[in-house]
Amino acid sequence: MTTVNPVHDPVALSGAGAAKARGLGVFYIAMAAFTWLVFGQADEGDATLRLTDPGDAFHDSFPDLVFDPSTFGYLVAVILAITGGIQLTRGFDRWQTAVLAATSVLFIVSFLGWAAAGASFSLVGMLQASMVRAVPIALGALAGVLCERAAIVNIAIEGMLLSGAFAAAIVGSVANSALGVLAAVLVGGLMSALLAVLSIKYRVDQIIVGVVLNLFALGLTSFLTARLLASNPEYNAAGIFQSIEIPLLSDVPVVGRVLFDQNLFVYAMLILTVFVTWLLFRTRWGLRVRAVGEHPRAADTLGVDVYRMQYRSVILGGMIAGLGGAYFIFGSTGRFDENMTNGRGYIALAAMVFGRWHPVGALGAALLFGFADALQQKLGLLNTGIPTEFLLMAPFLVTIMVVAGFAGGTNAPAHDGVAYVKEGQ
């Protein structure tokens, strides 16, 4: 007789949690050593991280962050070492994630100082760019959350982003931007409908479906790009949205530019996060979807239409992913290039895991990835001596570390990825 108890994970029987905690401690110490040896040896000269740029309101009165990267580096190294020591001996319990976040911030600032020694660069500009670069990841992660909360694993976010982008480019060129965005949303919804049908009705393994949809999307868009767009460039000139300043609020130092002087997609990202949170946790619909994701049979016995809830959630998610695809065109270059999403859909999955399947968490994780992305671009401009290839690797390495559980645990919906079979069928 089964009772309602957390499932026994056969692999996790003997203190894997303890091993992870020790691993984290070692990681802190390693980072401390790295910080001392590398950032501590920063070039001469103070680093100036500008918090406002010329032309912003309050620019003349607001200070910049100026510090000696070498000293700061040593300081941070010591802090990291102490943190590592505490982690290895006592651990931080509830504060573990907060400590990890705080030390990461210190590490990154130290890194920025080292990179910008003797020079100055716009920190606020980079934060502003981070928001923008986070958009496809956040929207993709939202899509992932909606799907997986209904027990459907969605590996096809990458394909949905790509297809959405393609649709946006063509329709945006032929008609107008509004229709282009609409087209992207519809295409995303269509693709996720396909995912839903194959996973729910035909019970194909959800990972296979996801991988195949990605291959299909890549193949189809590349094919059509080569066949159509190369010879007809008028189908691939969709234009870009300008950023919209919110009066007054955008003048607030630092925060103003980051939050209130952005293009439509950034605002959409923030609004949709709030909306999906409300939807999942405050409405009847959300309660039922989450029930389906945790224990579909229980929901079924209470009269909840499991399959219908799954279809709806997945399609809604797909539509949001489609919107994310539109960003690549209207929020970025205005034209479609082969494989322009370049793995962002998979990073969105990592953001979802990192954010523990909660929309706000996913947004936070996406912002982090966006920051890494913006950082990597900025560093290309500063002369750091690190080969571009390694800078480009950064987001992928971070994703691996995240997924390997160096932060966050496994809180996936209990029935995630397992097709629900109604009894008696």
Place this chain on the structure above:
Amino acid sequence: MTDTAVRAADAPEIMPAGDGPPSGESPFREALRSISATNWRQAILLPTLALVSALILSAIVVAASDIDNLERLGSEPGAAIGTMLGDIGEAFWALVRGSVGSLRAISETLTNATPFIIVGLGLGVGFRAGLFNIGAQGQMIVGGLAATWVGFTVNAPGLVTIPLALLTGAVAGGLYGAIPGYLRARNGAHEVIVTIMLNNIALLGLTWVLKTSAFQAEGRVDPISKPIDGSSRLPRLFGFLGRSDLRVHIGFFIALALAAFVWWLLFHSTLGFQFRAVGKSPSAAQYAGMSVTTLTVLVMALSGALAGIGGSNEILGVQGRAAPGFAGAVGFDAISVTLLGRNHPLGIVWAALLFGALKAGAQEMQAATNVPIDMIQIVQALIIIFIAAPALIRAVYRIKLAPEGQGGLVA
């Protein structure tokens, strides 16, 4: 006084199903028996219908993407449709010509099939153990790079350098594959995401490595490696004919040998037994005393090693040196091959030959007509969808395919 010990109802029982497990005869007889016992109609009809459906759908895409012709539909429908059919016909004829229409075509098909077989075997081993290795591309790169280094560094007769290079490639690929295996075993990290990330990292790393002095070809500023010694190259099968356009090399036979090895491994070795057990039920495997963590790492390492050999094969047999795109999309195409081949070595060989043919034909198609080679991606994805959802085929063609393993086909 004992209470009667009857228990609550079990679920209703279902009739026998599934593929047959190994019997007790000699491997050869047993292979024959399993081939003949296979439900032929099931094993051949379904993939054939899937292929046909995929081709039909792709044909529609080809026709529909000829925009100029589409515009004519309104004014001269007859001519437009005629052109469409002509387009499709030309494209498919080119496909056939390019894949089996000449000795050169066949050579191309086999050359293409070789890495599909090798990498597909690696993926198949992974899938059988319940692990989705999407990282074959990265593992091919790492393995191929290692083999390249051996190829231009070690000065010895081919009989020494070729096995050495292949072995090095296998080890390098194996280590790169062990990483996601370890992260999955220890931390529960989902290997799909990790392997995809590692692919990107390998691609970037490749570009960088090819610009270092150790690897970069003399006198070049673009990322390209030194060429490997002639002795390290895999000999061509038809070298004696003196035709340089017949590229097929002994790698093809190496691939077939590997297929036989994997077949033995999966179905007749103790290790393969463990792989399959873990793939079906990690908890039961653990209770039976198998070490799930060790096996997870081993499987991914083996998968990576095979992919590494696949990458080495490309360098040693075809390209002769490493350039940024040398692994191509083989790592992803191999996923389709493995799925089509139902994760069975024999099926993988057949599927690899089919996809090799498609790839060879597509090149001819792109040259002769103006249908881009990406159409093959579409065909592949469609084939997989149809294979993975037999119910779809059933629904479309209104045929009754019995559940797997049972009786035959009822139209």
Place this chain on the structure above:
Amino acid sequence: MELLLEGITKRFPGGIVANDAVDLTLRGGEVLALIGENGAGKSTLMNVLYGLYEADEGTITLDGEVQQFVSPSDAIAAGIGMVHQHFMLIPVFTVAENVVLGVEPMGRFGQLDLRKAREEVREISAKYGLDLDPDDIVGDLPVGLQQRVEIIKVLFRDARFLIFDEPTAVLTPQEVDEFFGIVTTLRDAGRAIVFITHKLKEALGAADRISVLRRGRIVGQALPDEVDESTLAEMMVGRPVDLDISKAALDPGSPALAVRDLVVDGPGGQPLVDNVTFDVKAGEIVGVAGVQGNGQTELIETIVGLRSPQSGSVVIAGQDLTNASPRTVHKASVAHIPEKRQSQGLIMDFSLTENVILNSYYTSEFSTRGSIDWSAARRRTTELMQTYDVRAGGPDVEAKTLSGGNQQKLIVAREIDRDVALTIAAQPTRGVDIGSVENIRRRLVAERDAGVALLLISSELDEILALSDRILVMFRGRVVAERRPVDTSTTELGLLMAGIDPNDRTSDQNVEVLA
């Protein structure tokens, strides 16, 4: 108020007729017990009534009106509520959320009105003495309380007909009494109650009427005053049933298993196994009684090597195997019949042959230099199937085609058919048909008579009492008592299992008195 099932027939693919022209009547103010063997079709019938299955033939009539139940929502609307054998609760949700799922009270903008939900849950809980807090997370509640959440669920929906499927399977004897007390209250309030059980004592004790199902058909009705257990058993099985197990005289040898001061901690640091010490001697059966979740599972896992203890030792046949791997333990002549045969004991998609060598494929008997000798494996499987009466299509069929009883017999065969010093049997007859139950129990006793040490864990107290030479009671990870079967009773064991000292009957609390 009357619910009539007439001529209900339900078939499954493969020619299985789960229900065959079943007639059943439920009346308000009455408790009906539906009993039958494993596989008789009881759960299927109730699922038809609840709208989870659609009957192929037959009608359901409520107060004269014929009903069509296409889904549970229809049944719920008609006033039928079901508490399933495996709880249909969502562990991460609160009590209130679980109760209102599907019939949620709504606020203005389509919002969930959880405040209203909580209020109503509190009301119902108070009215029937169920003592539940609507904000508790269900996954953290003990089993007895989880069942009450299920009861509130059906009451919240104004169920007039209540179905309970094996309601007492996971309860202590005291909780069982409480449960039937609630049932009586509900019956006196006018509801119609039907409960499915295999425990004949309960049927006789709590029901007003008893219906017996066998092989999909109703084979008899009875009033509790007019029958006894053996009559009912005979009706259920169709033949006289003899479940007395004769054991040879107790002649224990040296300890085959010695557990000393074993401590196993859980994820939060709390001890799941708390300083456990005991022996199992050769030739004796030691039974462990306890409500599931009190450390028995973790104890077994530690002994067989799936877990490492924080401290303490496990010595088997003189060897210290405290931190050994499962394979080492297996090689040390330990047989283990795991609790969950489908996920731990067998690989459902593997053939019987592959399952038989699942933990011995590497031995010289079945492999040479890394290659498996399939003919040897098949021979052995065929032997085992014959000796242990495992009924199946042959050694090459997949394990999932076997019935539960035959699956269990195969596992038992695989484990004990070799020279074994210690056998650990966890829930060996759970979910198994009565023929196989007899078979397995006889095997276990035969092992004991032949000198094997046996550790038996079972949630069936009657099985523990019948088979054990000594009984240990586990509560919250500790061994709180040791008894001999002749010196104790189900009542006393029940109290001990709940952590209550039987000598201290005045106190109401869970007092941990016993060392």
